[in-house]
Amino acid sequence: MTEFRFARRSAILGKSVFDHAPGTIALNSGAAYPPCLPDVVREATEAVGPLREEAMQYAPLMGLDDLRDEICNFVAEDGIKANRENVLVTYGSKSAFDLALRTFCEPGDTVIVTRPTYMTAVHIMRTHNVRFLDIGQDEQGFDAEELARKLAIMENNAEQMPKLLFDVPDFHNPTGVTTSLARRKRMLELAQRYNFVICEDDPYRRIRFEGEVIPSIKSMDTTGHVISLGTVSKILAPGLRVGWAIGDAGVIRRMAMQKADGGSNAFAQRIVVQLMRSNKMAKHIDEMIHHMRIHRDEMIAAFAEHLPEAEIRAPQGGYFLWAKLPEESDAERLVELGIEEGVEISSGRLSFPNDDPGNFIRMAYSFIEVDDIKDGIAKLGVAWRKLQTQ
Numbered sequence: 001m002t003e004f005r006f007a008r009r010s011a012i013l014g015k016s017v018f019d020h021a022p023g024t025i026a027l028n029s030g031a032a033y034p035p036c037l038p039d040v041v042r043e044a045t046e047a048v049g050p051l052r053e054e055a056m057q058y059a060p061l062m063g064l065d066d067l068r069d070e071i072c073n074f075v076a077e078d079g080i081k082a083n084r085e086n087v088l089v090t091y092g093s094k095s096a097f098d099l100a101l102r103t104f105c106e107p108g109d110t111v112i113v114t115r116p117t118y119m120t121a122v123h124i125m126r127t128h129n130v131r132f133l134d135i136g137q138d139e140q141g142f143d144a145e146e147l148a149r150k151l152a153i154m155e156n157n158a159e160q161m162p163k164l165l166f167d168v169p170d171f172h173n174p175t176g177v178t179t180s181l182a183r184r185k186r187m188l189e190l191a192q193r194y195n196f197v198i199c200e201d202d203p204y205r206r207i208r209f210e211g212e213v214i215p216s217i218k219s220m221d222t223t224g225h226v227i228s229l230g231t232v233s234k235i236l237a238p239g240l241r242v243g244w245a246i247g248d249a250g251v252i253r254r255m256a257m258q259k260a261d262g263g264s265n266a267f268a269q270r271i272v273v274q275l276m277r278s279n280k281m282a283k284h285i286d287e288m289i290h291h292m293r294i295h296r297d298e299m300i301a302a303f304a305e306h307l308p309e310a311e312i313r314a315p316q317g318g319y320f321l322w323a324k325l326p327e328e329s330d331a332e333r334l335v336e337l338g339i340e341e342g343v344e345i346s347s348g349r350l351s352f353p354n355d356d357p358g359n360f361i362r363m364a365y366s367f368i369e370v371d372d373i374k375d376g377i378a379k380l381g382v383a384w385r386k387l388q389t390q
């Protein structure tokens with residue numbers, strides 16, 4: 001075998017969504033609910049027909065103008081004021097985040113994240129060889145006061161200050177928590193005071209089951225310190241791979257210069273324009289909310305029945321349920337035993353960029369049928385009882 005000289009990038013790759021043992025109930029995947037996927041796409045594809053040439057050419061690096069305008073309209077509902085020049089279209093919001101890291105961070109720089117944070121974001125950040133300043137999270141969300149204390153100490157010690165903060169303020173992945181308005185304001189204040197950029201990743205914002213809508217951090221940003229990362233993955237279909245970054249026009253241009261993909265997929269962008277212009281997307285979002293609320297309730301009821309020892313907090317939206325097992329429980333071992341019983345969940349390991357407490361698990365209720373949720377958690381309960389006897 002040839003000994004290749006690979007780059008020193010410390011990434012851990014997750015499994016593919018479709019990579020499950022046959023017959024296994026996949027509670028580890030935040031993929032879209034399949035029954036909600038196909039119809040809207042077929043119709044929208046037909047509507048793209050007359051625009052054959054545009055859809056089959058390279059798209060402009062910044063994205064189709066029509067889509068950038070539609071995205072501005074879409075986020076205006078969240079109180080975000082943006083013009084075309086503030087919008088960069090990307091291959092999903094993950095790639096928008098990657099561009100933000102390329103734009104702001106050198107290897108060895110520090111990025112602020114929650115403890116735990118989105119596991120794929122950790123993967124992306126590791127490919128940039130950044131260090132993590134991890135900040136706690138409680139039922140109010142991001143612990144901005146912990147960050148304030150840590151930043152003050154770093155400044156006092158003349159340490160290199162963080163350049164970027166990554167957070168998912170609405171229905172956080174993995175914890176499901178939503179950050180309060182007061183905390184959001186404090187995060188913004190700190191970004192302005194210490195001059196770092198906030199990447200506000202908000203894929204689940206519209207998938208709200210109950211509770212009051214909280215203004216996005218971007219909607220309160222008057223100084224350009226916030227880059228809002230958006231996507232159609234959760235409100236239409238992840239396979240379209242259409243997302244965006246919204247920010248200060250100068251920042252957005254610099255991010256576009258980091259794009260090495262020749263511009264995002266014109267065909268998919270045109271489909272998204274069609275869907276955003278029709279009432280199809282709004283209808284689709286309502287359907288998703290309807291199904292996901294049922295899925296969440298089913299999963300919470302199943303936990304109460306089969307694994308009452310786990311501490312859970314009902315998320316008010318989004319796709320995920322996060323559970324704390326009693327101290328000293330071995331979540332990694334529970335995942336293995338779960339697979340033996342025919343259910344797949346995720347341990348918290350990949351979500352903690354620094355130290356993994358070892359006793360957290362994440363379940364997604366998005367991908368599977370409601371009956372499988374009940375069965376899946378019942379199987380997890382069996383695995384849990386086996387773990388107690390080991």
Ligand code: PMP
Binds near residue numbers: 030091173231
């Ligand atoms: N951010 C978070 C927090 C997510 O959970 C997901 C989906 N798993 C995404 C972004 C979606 O990324 P993309 O737009 O690249 O599909």
